Amino acid sequence: MVNEAVRLQAVRKDYGRVTALDGVDLAFPQGGFTAVMGPSGSGKSTFLHCAAGLDRPTSGTVHLDGQELSALSETRLTKLRRDRVGFVFQAFNLLPSLTVAQNVVLPLRLAGRRVEGKLVARMLAHVGLSERRRHLPGELSGGQQQRVAIARALVTRPAVLFADEPTGALDTRTAAEVLALLRESVRGGLTVVMVTHDPVAAAHADRVVFLADGRVAGELARPTPGAVAERMTHLGAWAGASAVGA
Structure with a gap:
């Protein structure tokens, strides 16, 4: 059995009378790369916030790195x-007055952890920077700044990396470089869960999970941009049929 880095079971999230997530059951294997897609208002951002422990679901359970979040x-x-x-x-959320290296090690300093020079050098080499x-963020291109943000996210050696539209502000070529970097990190054992609206970006993942009206509307393994785009065009119809049958 594949070990799971994240599992959501019967997760529901209500904001007043609005239901953003409606009984979501999903699991994300360790060392996997999953893209999450859906039309606007499908619950993608709410899903990410609940899965990452940034928000607590109204009901249901979320397990992250072997711990049930509601118990914490x-x-x-x-x-x-x-x-x-x-x-x-x-x-990118980089601090403009800090150098690339200083931005990368910021999570370690905030946690009071010792900064190892070899670790920082390895992270910068990993992202090609x-x-x-010693450069400031303002001296870098958008793609380089996003690579700094990835190095900063990886420096604590996390179990899971959550990416929310990580290529949304990048041109096509630069986006492909960033996605290749995430793909390489997965080969190193990291679990990546990426919310995106872009079928080309989603095609870099091992699988794509589709959301519609706060519910899981299917999955696609070994995705291609064309297959992802075709599935996305049917989500509105799926959601409408689901609502009629409810």
Whole structure:
């Protein structure tokens, strides 16, 4: 049996009278790369927030790195996110006054952990920025800044990296380089869960999970851009038929 890095069971999330997630059951294997897609309002962001422990579901359970999140205090949950979870967003969220190397080690410093020079050098080499360690973010291209953000997410050696539209602000060629970097990290044993709207980006994953109206609307293994795009065009019809049959 494949070990699971993340599992959601019967997860529901309500915001007042609005149901953002409606009984989601999903598992993400260790060392896997999964893309999550769906139309606007399908629950993708809410799913990511609940799966990563940034928000608590209304009901259901989330297991992350072997721990049930609902059983953790806010202090323990914060520590789990800090130590075992990495985040990469469309906005790079780098501190403009810090160098590349200083941005990368920031999570370690905030956690009071010792900064190992060899680890920092390895992270910068992994993202191809060894020669840019003393540069400020404003001196880098968008793709280089996103690679700094990935190195920062990986420096704590997390169990899972959650990426929310990581290529949304990048051109096609640069986006492909960033996705190849995530793919390489998965080969090293990292689990990546990526929310995206882009079928080409999703095709870099091992599988694609589709959401519609807060529910799982199917999966696609070994995805291609064409197959992903075709499936996306049918999600509206799926959601409508599901609502009629409910």
